[in-house]
Amino acid sequence: MxxxxxxxxxxxxxxxxxxxxxxxxxxxxxxxxxxxxxxxxxxxxxxxxxxxxxxxxFARMLNDGLFWHALGNNFVLMVIQVPIMIALALIFAVMLHHGIRRFRGLFRLILFLPAITSLVAYSILFRILLQTNGLANNLLMQMGLLQQPVAWLNDPLLANITIIVALTWRWTGYNMIFFLVGLQNIDPEIYEAAEVDGASKIGQFFRITLPLLVPVILFSLVTSTSGTLQLFDEPNVLTNPNQSQLSGPTMTAALYIYRQAFQVSSDFGYATTMSYVIVLLAGILAFIQIRFLGGRNK
Amino acid sequence: MSQVRARFSYARVFLYLILSVVSFLCVFPFIWMVLGMTLNPNEVVKGTLIPGDQFLVNWGKATGPYNLLLFGFNSLFIAVVTVVLGVTVNAMAAYGFDKFHSRAREWLFGVFLLTLIMPQIAVILPLFRLISAFGILDTYWAIILPFTMSAFVIFFLRQNFQMFPKEIVEAARVDGAGELRIFTQIALPSMKAGIASAAILMFITQWNSYLWPLITILSDKTKTLPLAMFSMVNAYTVEYGGLMVIITVSLLPVLIVFLAMQKHFVAGLVGSIK
Known part of the structure; x- marks a missing residue:
């Protein structure tokens, strides 16, 4: 002993x-x-x-309209961008997995390519492409779709669309990879059986593919939501270049906190207090993740 | 796949058409960026899509007044040191957690995992005060040290170590090998794939890091590439051609690693954060 x-x-x-x-x-x-x-x-x-x-x-935070406005922007971006991106990622994954055989590897590689860029680098590229005198406006005017240049980065509505387009460009291929892995794990025999039973391709998608991908979709949903909640790089580089500004159409909570602490007031106490709200929301998301995803793995 | 048959169908042509358009949209910013390296600032903004002859001029600007080589070195140094220290520290911890069970360490591992949900903005505020109290603001160490230990990498490597049989460790111990030797000469070499993914993840996270360096780096001597391009694009007169050179150079290492080690790369990226 x-x-x-x-x-x-x-x-x-x-x-x-x-x-x-x-x-x-x-x-x-x-x-x-x-x-x-x-x-x-x-x-x-x-x-x-x-x-x-x-x-x-905390009292100050409750009365800080700019902060809640910024956090509200996070939610607007979340509610619009995340579903669009996940739907696209799902469509492309199904196209690559079920729809085609030739060049499958090549398309997968190309669609994933945006995910290798750093957030600053791609934000800068988008910013230059979308400048008022930039390529996007020139192209749209040449095609006759625009009469005069529009302010993709400054107009309240257009700036939000810009962020949504940029995020979708950057992250769709990334999420598609998860869905492709999910699709690979579905037994092909299930589709063969459905085929024999005369189920249409659309029917197969809604009856087989979608239900079996629910765990992966939930995972993407939670990580994307949590990422959008913490959105910082894109709005700072792309649509809110004025570093001392505390409000703007695409101001986000993380960006507002950063500017309060490091650009405008250097009041760390107040900035930390606001960051607790993000911690709380991230905690709720994590709870949902464990509750629904963890439960499924049992 | 049984349902994919090599027969002609309009539906399939349509699929290839859609995928080609999407592929073009994915690749276009890269093409435009590479072309931009050869154009003058005006042409970059306008969106000229034929190669120009300004590459040497732009390269000269990027490496001259815009210090590409210094900032590139800073980025590389920070990322490489983080990978070397980080892989060592995290692999050791993963091995320790997995092969030596104790209730206290299991609890600690749980606490590590819990911090994964902490949003970055909430950690960096108090962390900034700590780093500034240490007097290492504006040094490489300000960026390296806080991101050497990574709960995610430990978690990821522990998953890998689970596949390494405990019996081998026990057999080596019976043969009289020391614990450190078992780890470095038996366990680690069998984990090359996991280590590669972890190294790629840590490299890319540091190489692309933006918010934390934005706060802790104050002078040109320690500036990294993401900060360099950020201040370039915010300047009063933007040197677009030189900027394209810097962005392209910053993407190259990641692109090369991606093309060379796709499988490990994706495994590594899956753990990175938005």
């Missing part, structure tokens, strides 16, 4: 040895900052000095 105990202790020590570097980095750069934010939310900064204000930051 004593030998056994010594061996267990040896194993336990070895285990701690392997995880120690990660644990140290985790404590310093993740756990401590998160815990210290509990202190930050109770402070108010004026210039370089800060003082205790209790729940004052």
């Amino acid at each position: 004593r030998v056994q105990g010594a061996f267990q202790r040896y194993l336990n020590r070895s285990g701690w040895f392997f995880v120690a570097p990660a644990v140290i980095l985790f404590v310093v750069f993740m756990a401590y900052p998160i815990l210290s934010s509990l202190y930050l939310v109770t402070r108010r900064w004026k210039g370089l000095t800060d003082s205790f204000i209790g729940l004052g930051n």
Whole structure:
């Protein structure tokens, strides 16, 4: 027994040895900052000095129309962009998997290509393409679809459309890859049986493909929603280049928080307080993910 | 697939037509970007789609006044050091969690996973104060250290280590091998695919990182490529040709890794964040 105990202790020590570097980095750069934010939310900064204000930051947040407006934008983008992207990703995945045989690999590669770009790089490319005097306007005018250039990046409605188009360009192929993997896991015999029973292709899609892909679709839905909730790079680069501006048609919550903390007021207490709302929403999304996706895997 | 037969049908022609149009839309910004490297600023904006003769001029601007080589080196240094340190630290942790069970460590692993849902904006505010208290703002370490340990990479590698039989570890232990030696000489070499995916994931995350460097990098000497292009496009006069050179250079390493290691690349990217 004593030998056994010594061996267990040896194993336990070895285990701690392997995880120690990660644990140290985790404590310093993740756990401590998160815990210290509990202190930050109770402070108010004026210039370089800060003082205790209790729940004052929360009260201020509730009355901050610009913040709720920005968060509202996140939801608008989410509700419109995510379904469009997931529908397209699903359509392309089914096209590649069931519709064609030749060049399947090539199309898959090309459709995934946008996903390798950095968010800043593709946002800059879109910004230049969509400038008032840019290629998009020139092309549309030459084709006779526009009489005069339009402000893709500044007009409230058009700027939102721009962000939606950009996000869809960047992420459709990425989500399509998940759906393709999902499709590969469906037994072809199910389709053969349906074929024998005389089910149409459309019928097969709604009766077989879609129900069997529900877990993958939910996964895409949750990750995309969570990504849109944290949207920062695209609106900062593409549609809100003026760094000291706190409102705009495509201002998002993360961008508003960043500008409050680093561009406009450097009030970290208030910025941290607002970030708690995003944490809360992300937590709810994660809960949904575990509840619905985790349950399915059992 | 049984339902795909090599017969002619209008439906199939239609599918290929749609996919070709979509492919064109996916590729077009890249083509326009590469052409842009050879054009003068005016032509880039207008959307000239034939190659020009300004490549050397644009290259000269990118590498001269716009410091492409310095910023490229900064990006590369940060990404490579993060990968080397990160893969070591995270692979060790994944191995430790998977091959040495204890209730305390299992609990810790759960806490790690919990932080995966933390939105970046919520972490960086207090993290910025910490980094600034350490006095390492505007250094490479400000960007490397906080992103060396990655809960996702540990989770990902642990999944991989689960496929590595515990019996082999036990057999090597009976033969008198030390724990570190079992890890470096037996476990790690059998995990090349997982390690490659993890390395690609960490490289791309750091290479493309924007928000955190935007906050912690204050001077040109530590600036990375995403920041360089961001300040270029926000300048009063935008040097579009040079900008296209910088963007193309920033995409090249990712593109090369993607084409060379598609399978590992996709596995790695699946873990990256929006």
